[in-house]
Amino acid sequence: MMFNVNLKKVFNSEKIVIEECELEPSNLIDHIPNLDKNYVFELNVLNEVLLYLIYPFKDCLYISGPSGCGKTTLILQIAARLNWGVEQITLSNKCESLDLIGHTTLKRGELVYEYGPLTRAMLYGEILILNEIDLMSPGDLSVLNDVLEGKPLTILANNGEVIKPHPQFRVIATANTKGFGDMTGFYNGARLLNQAFLDRWRFIEMGYPKPIVELEMLKNSFPDLGLEMSKKLLHFAHDLRNVVEQGIENGVRQISAPFSTRTLLKIAALLSVETPYTVHKIIKMCFALRLPDVEHEYVMRLCNDIFGHEKQILKVTQKSDLGNEIEVSENNEDHSAESDTDSKEVKVEKKSRRRSKNSTDREESVA
Template identity: 35%
Template sequence: MTTTTVDLGTAFGIPALAGKMFPGKVGAEGVPDKIQNYVFRPDLLRKGLLWMAGVAGRSMYLSGPAGSGKTSFPEQLAARLGWSCVTLSCNARTERADIVGYLGLENGATAFVDGPLVRALRNGQMIVFDEGDALPPSITIILNRVLEGSALVIPETGDTIQPHPDFRVAFTGNTRGRGDETGSFRARQVQDAAVLDRFLFTEVDYPSNEEEKAILSGKFGTDLPDEILDLLIRFGTETRSAYRAGELSAPLSTRGLVRIGEILRSRLFDSQPDPIWAAVSFGFADGLGKDEGDALCKLLNTVKGAT
C-alpha cells in the first residue's frame, strides 16, 4: 500500500471541489467496492472529510431514518479514498469477543485472536458499526478509550494496542443513542452519555427530491422514464409527510424507492391493471397491512392525479 493525493472533484463527482486535494491510498486491502453513480451530498461530504482528516476527532455517529444512506456513506468515502474498511452488523447479542477478540487455539497453543476492532486499530482501517445503537451499553462502553484516540488494553494478554493514525470509527443508528422517540425502532438501546460524548454527530435524513432524482437516474438510466421516477419520488415524499403526521407506521425510504424501481425495471408486473401500484405493493405497501395499504393506494392515485 502507498499513499497518494486524490482530487476531490474527480473522486466524488462534485465539480466545485475540482483541484482540491485530499490524502488517499493505493493498494490497500479491504477497500469497499465503489457504487457507480453514488450521489454524495455536499454538506454531508464536508463533515465526512473533516472526520477522515482526523482534525476534530476520529469517531463519527451518523443517525437518521431507515434507508437514508447512513452506512453506505462512510463505506463510499473509503471506496473513493482507497481506505480499508470493515463493517460490523450490530445487535443486542453482539458480545465483546465479536468486536475485540477472544482467546482461542492456534497451532495447539492458546492465543488471542484479534477481533475487527483490534485489527482496525493495528492496521489503520475504518470500522463501521452498522446499527451501533442496538449494542448493549455494557459493550459500547468498552470503546470509550479508543473513541477518543487512546490505546486499547487487552486484559487477556496485557498487550496495549496503540491506534494507527488512520484508524477511524463510524457508528450508524436510527436513533442518536438516547432512545427511540418514535416507537419504530424498539431494538435500539440508550447508550452511556460518556460514550456519546466522544463522537462527532451528524444527521443523515432522506435526500432532497433533486438528490433522489440523481440517485434513481444513476441507478436506472433510461430503463425507467423520468415521469416514473418523478412520480415515485413525489410518492415517497408524501409517505414521509404522512409518517411524520402519524398517519403511517413507516415511510418509504430511498432504499425502498430503489427496490420499487428494480421491480418496475423487471417488467414482471406489466400485465397488471396498475403496474406501478403492483410494484409499490410488493416492494413496500404489503408490509404495512391492509388498512395502511389501502391508504397508500389512495395516496399514490392522488399523486398520479397531481402530475
C-alpha cells in the same frame, strides 16, 4: 507510502471544502469497498464526513438518521473512492465487547487468538463502521471509551497485547436514533446510551436525500425506467414521507413504517425489468403489505391517485399469450353487456311462450 489526494477531482466537485490531503492507500485490497459509479453524493453531508476523516482530532463520528436513508452506503462509497479499507459490524443487543476486540478460537487443533473488527481496523488503519450502535448494551460499549480518544487497546485475553492505533484509524457509528431511545415507535430495541460515551463523538444527522438527488439516483441506476415514472415515484415518496413526519410531530403515528430511499430503489429496480406486474402490485410487495389494513388501504389510494387506477393500467399493459396487447376492461364490459342483452332476450321469449300457452289452455277449458 503517503500519497497526495486531490479531493475535488476524486469527487468531481469544486464545492468540496477540503481540496487536498495525504493518505496511505490500503494494502488489503479485499477490505476496500466496491465502487458504485451510479452513486450520487449529497454535498453537505459529504463535506462533513470528509472533514472528520481528514481532521478527526481524536473524535469519532456518529451518523443518525431514519432507516434506509443511506448512512452506511455513504461511508462505503467515500472509502471506495479514497482506497480506504473498511471493517464493519452490525451490532445488536446480543453483541459483547469480545465481538469487537477478538476472542480465542480453536484452529487445526490449536488455540489461537483471532482479532475482531476493532483490533484489525486499529492495526491496518481502516475505517471501523459500527452499524446500529444504539442497539448494543451501554456497558459493553464502555470498553471503547479509551480507544475512541486515540489511546492504545490492551487485550488481556491475548497475554496483555497492546495495539496502538494506526494514524488512519477512524470510527464511524450509524444509528436510527441519537442515543436517547426511539421517539418515533419505528425502531424497537433502541437503547439510551451513556452521555459520557456520547461526549466522545462528532454528530451528523441525515435525512432522506433531496428529490433532485433521488431523481439522479433513479436516472443513473435505472435509465430504462423513464423520467415520467421516476417523477411519479418521487411524488409518491414525498407524499408518504409528509404523512409520516406530520404523524411524528403530532404524536399520532399515521403510517407504521418509513418510506425509505432503499424502498424507493427497490420499487424502481422491479419496475425497470419486464414483468407482468403493475406498479400497484410492486408497491404492495415492497411496502404496502407490511402495513396494517387501514394504512395499506390509504397507501393504495395514494398509489391510485398518482399512478392511475390499476384496472386502467392493466387495460394498456396486460399481454395475451400471443404477446399482443389486449384491452381487458373494455372487452370484458362488451362481453358482459352482450351476455346481459342475450339473457334478457331469452327471458322475454320464455315469458311470451308461457303467456301464449296459458291463453291456449284457458280457451280450451272454456270450450
